[in-house]
Amino acid sequence: MKAVNARRGSKRYTINELSEIFDVTPRTLRHYEDLGLLAPERRGNQRLYRERDRVRVQLILRGRRLGFGLKEIQEMLDLYDADPTEVTQLQDVIKRGDAKLAAIQAQMEELATIQAELLELRAKMRQRLDEILHRKDE
Numbered sequence: 001m002k003a004v005n006a007r008r009g010s011k012r013y014t015i016n017e018l019s020e021i022f023d024v025t026p027r028t029l030r031h032y033e034d035l036g037l038l039a040p041e042r043r044g045n046q047r048l049y050r051e052r053d054r055v056r057v058q059l060i061l062r063g064r065r066l067g068f069g070l071k072e073i074q075e076m077l078d079l080y081d082a083d084p085t086e087v088t089q090l091q092d093v094i095k096r097g098d099a100k101l102a103a104i105q106a107q108m109e110e111l112a113t114i115q116a117e118l119l120e121l122r123a124k125m126r127q128r129l130d131e132i133l134h135r136k137d138e
Contacts, residue, residue: 012048022057037074
């Protein structure tokens with residue numbers, strides 16, 4: 001993977017290079033661009049992504065993996081752009097992360113309840129089946 005060298009020696013990535021780095025399709029990157037999550041430079045028809053865009057893709061994909069929607073991710077990225085000290089963004093991400101953790105905990109508890117109910121129901125059905133099969137043997 002060779003990044004395109006631009007002025008000032010900063011790295012630039014083509015859409016195919018960035019797609020390969022993150023194992024996403026070029027269409028995904030264009031979609032993020034359409035939503036305003038990425039703003040690559042244009043050289044004719046070619047998109048050139050800066051290091052900042054590479055980091056943003058990494059953050060977008062991490063946010064998606066953690067269950068955040070693209071709108072939420074945009075809001076978090078916007079906070080970073082508005083506050084270079086990162087304080088506001090970090091506070092917001094912690095708040096959102098805590099809410100996500102609480103939701104996951106609730107889901108886990110609900111799944112544990114469902115699991116217990118299924119196991120109990122299965123045991124009752126197994127017992128009933130055994131009773132029916134033993135009657136046939138008699």
